[in-house]
Amino acid sequence: MATCYRNIASLVSPAEAVGELTVVTDAAMVVENGQISWLGKDIDRPSCETEVDLTGQTVIPGFVDSHSHLVFGGERSEEFANRMTGKKYEAGGINSTVTATRKATADELRKTTAKLVQELYASGITTFEIKSGYGLDVETEKLSLEIAAEFTDEVTFLGAHVVPKDSDPDEYTDLVAGKMLESITAKWVDVFCDKGAFSVTQARKVLTAGIAAGLKPRMHANQLSNIGAIALAVELDCASVDHCTFLDDADIELLKNSNTVATLLPGAEFSTRSPYPQGGELMNKGVVVALATDCNPGSSFTTSMPFCIAVAVRDMGFSVDQAVWAATKGGAMALRGDQGVLEVGAWADFVVLDAPNHIHLAYRPGVAIISQSFLQGRKVYERR
Ligand code: NIG
Ligand code: FE
Numbered sequence: 001m002a003t004c005y006r007n008i009a010s011l012v013s014p015a016e017a018v019g020e021l022t023v024v025t026d027a028a029m030v031v032e033n034g035q036i037s038w039l040g041k042d043i044d045r046p047s048c049e050t051e052v053d054l055t056g057q058t059v060i061p062g063f064v065d066s067h068s069h070l071v072f073g074g075e076r077s078e079e080f081a082n083r084m085t086g087k088k089y090e091a092g093g094i095n096s097t098v099t100a101t102r103k104a105t106a107d108e109l110r111k112t113t114a115k116l117v118q119e120l121y122a123s124g125i126t127t128f129e130i131k132s133g134y135g136l137d138v139e140t141e142k143l144s145l146e147i148a149a150e151f152t153d154e155v156t157f158l159g160a161h162v163v164p165k166d167s168d169p170d171e172y173t174d175l176v177a178g179k180m181l182e183s184i185t186a187k188w189v190d191v192f193c194d195k196g197a198f199s200v201t202q203a204r205k206v207l208t209a210g211i212a213a214g215l216k217p218r219m220h221a222n223q224l225s226n227i228g229a230i231a232l233a234v235e236l237d238c239a240s241v242d243h244c245t246f247l248d249d250a251d252i253e254l255l256k257n258s259n260t261v262a263t264l265l266p267g268a269e270f271s272t273r274s275p276y277p278q279g280g281e282l283m284n285k286g287v288v289v290a291l292a293t294d295c296n297p298g299s300s301f302t303t304s305m306p307f308c309i310a311v312a313v314r315d316m317g318f319s320v321d322q323a324v325w326a327a328t329k330g331g332a333m334a335l336r337g338d339q340g341v342l343e344v345g346a347w348a349d350f351v352v353l354d355a356p357n358h359i360h361l362a363y364r365p366g367v368a369i370i371s372q373s374f375l376q377g378r379k380v381y382e383r384r
Pocket of ligand 1: 093094192220223299300
């Protein structure tokens with residue numbers, strides 16, 4: 001059955017060109033069997049069994065969140081409060097969530113994840129990746145990945161998130177690249193390659209073992225310092241290298257000439273009071289950039305893509321169009337997927353904004369302007 005969504009003030013979709021959007025005003029869109037079968041001017045719309053009047057709101061593609069850590073126990077609000085009064089963020093804080101995650105039951109972990117997934121839909125995210133990384137032993141990493149797989153196909157093994165307390169770094173790296181990897185199922189393998197986490201040599205070991213086991217590589221890197229991780233990400237053809245807070249000119253050159261997306265995580269800089277990387281400048285230099293929430297209890301406890309867009313526009317040098325591109329098509333490219341666009345033949349993953357245009361995503365920070373989210377034509381969120 002065909003449903004025509006009509007009376008759309010602006011129908012927005014990323015163009016092929018990095019950072020550019022195409023906008024159809026006074027538009028309509030037809031959805032059939034979960035896919036888009038027609039879009040164009042409202043006045044030209046074909047006749048449909050069902051018509052839905054979107055009352056002059058805006059339609060954009062569902063956001064693609066290519067980076068989240070949704071399986072964990074406990075929370076770290078006190079650590080956040082201490083940071084806001086001057087304490088520095090360190091990778092080692094991850095270990096306190098590891099303790100809480102190991103203590104939690106499978107049902108508790110599943111409930112937390114399910115609640116956060118509902119928040120993602122409410123923030124207009126329809127495709128999302130989930131990482132492990134708060135188990136750091138074979139059993140809890142395996143369980144975390146099984147829970148993640150209940151919610152998404154984009155499941156990432158991050159056994160190499162940090163070296164667990166009282167473990168030897170090289171022995172732990174061998175465990176991750178050996179027994180742990182053999183025991184888990186995931187699509188992606190990730191490593192936190194940075195000061196206080198894993199060295200480039202250790203990251204190479206984990207990622208090459210993951211690739212040999214059939215997983216696809218991605219990385220956390222250059223969040224706290226620059227230890228030369230970008231060259232490894234590009235050499236291994238990582239789909240994405242995430243954080244990129246500290247990049248030098250050589251890194252930018254490498255990224256520009258690669259298939260590796262630079263994924264920026266405004267929530268992390270916001271919540272750790274770190275300098276914001278200038279994503280607009282990266283895009284202008286020809287780097288493909290994505291925006292993601294990095295939702296996790298330590299460095300970025302937000303599920304809000306509109307918040308990330310607002311910060312990107314306000315403080316990271318993105319134009320509004322670049323930020324929306326990065327949160328849709330950019331995110332899809334960071335997962336090597338084809339989501340994040342509205343075109344004939346695409347899945348009808350779309351979001352209705354209670355606004356006359358997409359600029360309101362940044363112009364109305366902190367306001368719940370997402371009025372509905374659809375996944376393959378099925379409504380997964382409606383604002384009450
Ligand atoms: O992406 N950088 C490493 N991992 C997370 C932080 C995890 C934590 O602090 O619990 C991140 O920001
Ligand atoms: Fe992360």
